[in-house]
Amino acid sequence: MKTLYMECSAGIAGDMTVAALIDLGVPLEHLREELARLPLPAGSYRLSTESCLRQGVRGVLFDAAAADDKSHRHYSDIVAMIDVAVLPGGAKERAQRIFRRLAEAEAKVHGVSVEKVHFHEVGAVDSIIDIVATSIGLEYLGVGEIIASPLPWGSGWVESAHGRMPVPAPATAELMAGLEVHGGIGPGERVTPTGAAIVAALGRSGTMPAMTVLGVGHGAGTKDFPDRPNILRLVLGSPILQAEGDEVYVIETHIDDMTPEVAGFLLERLLAAGALDAAFSPLQMKKNRPGFRLTLLAEPEKLEELARLVVTESTAIGVRYYPVRRLVLPRRVESRMTSLGEVRVKVIGENGEVLRMTPEFEDCRRLALEHGMPLLEVYRRVEREAGEQ
Numbered sequence: 001m002k003t004l005y006m007e008c009s010a011g012i013a014g015d016m017t018v019a020a021l022i023d024l025g026v027p028l029e030h031l032r033e034e035l036a037r038l039p040l041p042a043g044s045y046r047l048s049t050e051s052c053l054r055q056g057v058r059g060v061l062f063d064a065a066a067a068d069d070k071s072h073r074h075y076s077d078i079v080a081m082i083d084v085a086v087l088p089g090g091a092k093e094r095a096q097r098i099f100r101r102l103a104e105a106e107a108k109v110h111g112v113s114v115e116k117v118h119f120h121e122v123g124a125v126d127s128i129i130d131i132v133a134t135s136i137g138l139e140y141l142g143v144g145e146i147i148a149s150p151l152p153w154g155s156g157w158v159e160s161a162h163g164r165m166p167v168p169a170p171a172t173a174e175l176m177a178g179l180e181v182h183g184g185i186g187p188g189e190r191v192t193p194t195g196a197a198i199v200a201a202l203g204r205s206g207t208m209p210a211m212t213v214l215g216v217g218h219g220a221g222t223k224d225f226p227d228r229p230n231i232l233r234l235v236l237g238s239p240i241l242q243a244e245g246d247e248v249y250v251i252e253t254h255i256d257d258m259t260p261e262v263a264g265f266l267l268e269r270l271l272a273a274g275a276l277d278a279a280f281s282p283l284q285m286k287k288n289r290p291g292f293r294l295t296l297l298a299e300p301e302k303l304e305e306l307a308r309l310v311v312t313e314s315t316a317i318g319v320r321y322y323p324v325r326r327l328v329l330p331r332r333v334e335s336r337m338t339s340l341g342e343v344r345v346k347v348i349g350e351n352g353e354v355l356r357m358t359p360e361f362e363d364c365r366r367l368a369l370e371h372g373m374p375l376l377e378v379y380r381r382v383e384r385e386a387g388e389q
Contacts, residue, residue, distance in 0.1 A: 001144025001354075005208045006199065007233040008149050011190030013221055014130030016232040017198055019062035020219030021137035022049055024236055034136045035129060037085040045125050052220050054229040059220030064129035075103040075117040078128065087136065094135035094202060101201040102193060105174040130194055138202070141236060144354075146203030150180035154190040172196045180205035186227040211237030245327050248276060249298045251307055253316040254283060256291030263292070266313045273309055274302045297326075329355065336386040340367045340378065345386045357386055 006012065022028055032047055046065045051058060082095050103117045110117075119127075138146075153176075154167045167189045168176065175196035199205075214236045221230035255263075263280065270278045276297035285291040294314070298306045298321075307319050331348045344360040359382040367382075368375045 002142050002214065003145045003147065003209060003211050003237050003239045004138070004141070004143045004203075005211075005235040005237065006146065006148040006203065007208075007235065008151050008191075008195075008199075010221065010225065010228050010230045010232065011152050011154070011185075011192075012148075012195035012199065012232050013192040014127060014134065014194030014198065015062045015064070016219035016221050017195065017234075018064075018130055018133045018137060018219070019049065019060040020217035020232050020234040021134065021141065022062060022217070023060040023219060024137075024141060024215050024217030024234055026137040026140050030140060031133050031136060034087060034091070035133060037087060038128070038132060039081055039084055040125060040128070045129055047129070054220050054224055054231050057218065057229040057231050059218040059229075059231045061220045061222070064126040064133070066125040066129075073119050075099065075106075075119065076115060078119065081128070082132065085132075087132070087139075089139040091132070091135040091139040094138060095132045097201040098131050098135070098194075098197045101175060102171070102197045105171040105193070105197070108174055109170040127194055131198070134198055143236070145209075145239070146199075147206040147209060148179070148199045148203050149207075150182045150205060151176055151196070151199065152185040152190040153181050153183045154185060154188055155183075156187040156189070158189045168196070169193060175200045186225060188223065188225055190225075208235065209237075210240040212240065213237050245325060247300065247323055247325055249300060249303045249321050250324050251294075251296050251298055251303070251310065251319050251321045253294050253310060253314075253319045254285060254291060255294060255314060255316050256283075256285045256289045258315045262314065266294075266310070269309060269313050270296055270306060273306060274299070275306055333360070336382075338382050338385040340371055340373075340381060343367065343382050343386065345382070357383065359383060359386065 028047060028049055035047070044066060048063050048065065050061050052061045053059070078099050079096065082092055082099070085092065087095070102119070103114045106117045106119070107114045156167045158165050158167050158169055160169060168191055172191055172193045175193065176191065179199060217234040217236070219232040219234070221232070223230055267278050267280070276299065278294070278296040280292040280294055283291045283293050294310065294316070296306060303321060307321060310316055310319050329348050331346055333344050333346055336343055336345050343363045346358045346360065347354055348356045348358070359379060364375060364378045364382060367373070368378045371378070
C-alpha cells in the first residue's frame with residue numbers, strides 16, 4: 001500500500017481533494033463510471049475539470065455541478081444510499097467512515113443523536129459526490145496510510161443553512177479536535193466540513209514520512225486568497241520502512257543451584273522492574289550439573305537496578321553485562337472491533353506498510369472463554385478480521 005501526504009498549507013475541501021487525486025492520475029471517466037452506481041437521480045450532477053492558476057501555481061479545479069439540488073438528507077438516508085452502491089474495494093467503507101465522522105460532529109454541535117442528524121450542505125449532491133469520489137480515488141491509487149500537515153484554523157464568518165457562523169464552522173471545529181492546527185493564516189474559511197472530515201476519518205496529523213515520491217497532485221480551491229496559493233498538494237509515495245536503532249545492555253549470569261519456583265518469581269520481578277526482555281536457556285555446567293543462563297535486556301538507565309535485582313532475588317553471586325546495538329521495527333497497539341468483540345492488536349510496520357499484525361494473547365484468551373471457542377480459532381478469526389480493517 002502507498003502513503004499519501006496531504007500538504008494543507010492553504011487548507012482543504014472536498015472538491016480540492018478530488019481535484020488533486022485527479023491530478024495524481026485518477027481518470028475522470030473512472031470516477032464517472034463508479035459514481036453512476038450511486039442511487040442519485042439521473043442528470044442530478046455533471047462532473048468537469050479545468051486547469052487554473054492560483055497566484056502563479058497551476059492546479060486542477062474539480063466541479064460536481066448539481067442541478068439545483070436543495071435536498072436536506074438525514075444521515076440514515078446517506079448511509080443507505082452508499083450501502084446499496086457497488087463500489088470498488090474499500091471505497092464504500094471509507095465513504096461511510098467520512099459521513100460517520102460528519103454525523104458525530106453535527107450531533108455533538110446540535111445536541112441530537114447521530115441517527116437524527118439532518119445534513120444541509122453536506123447532504124447536497126455535490127458534497128456526496130466529493131466524499132464518494134475521494135474514496136474511489138484513494139482506492140484507485142492504492143493508498144494505505146494518509147498523513148496531513150497541520151490544518152489552518154482560519155477566521156471570519158461564513159454563511160450556512162443555519163445562518164451566519166464563525167470560521168471554522170462549529171462542526172468543522174469539532175472535526176478538527178485531535179488534529180494539529182495553526183492560526184498563522186489570513187481570514188477566510190480555509191477548511192470545510194468535508195475537508196476536515198476526510199482528514200479526521202481517514203488520516204492523522206504529522207510530518208512527511210520517509211518515502212519514495214511516486215507523484216504529486218495539485219487541487220485548486222474555488223477562491224483565490226491573497227496570502228498564498230489556494231492549492232491542496234497531495235504527495236503519493238512508496239513508504240520506506242525504517243527500523244529504529246538504539247543502544248541497550250545485555251545482562252547475563254549462569255545458575256545451577258536455584259529452584260524453578262524461585263526462577264519463575266525472578267523472571268516476573270525483572271520484567272515488572274523494566275527489563276526489556278528476560279529469558280532462561282538450559283546449560284550443562286561444571287561437574288555436569290544441569291543449569292540455565294539468565295539473559296535480559298536493559299535500557300542504560302535501568303542497568304544497575306536490574307543487575308542488583310538479579311543478585312538479590314537469585315542465587316547468582318555476580319553478573320556480567322555489555323552494551324549492544326539493536327534494530328527495532330516500529331510497532332503500535334491498536335484496538336480493533338471484531339465479530340467476537342474488541343481486541344488489542346500489535347501492528348508492526350510504518351508509513352502504511354504493515355509487516356505483521358499480532359493479536360494480544362490476553363484479549364484472545366478472554367474471548368475464547370467468553371464464546372467457548374478454541375483459542376487457535378479465535379486467533380485466526382481476529383487476524384483475518386483485523387487485517388481486513
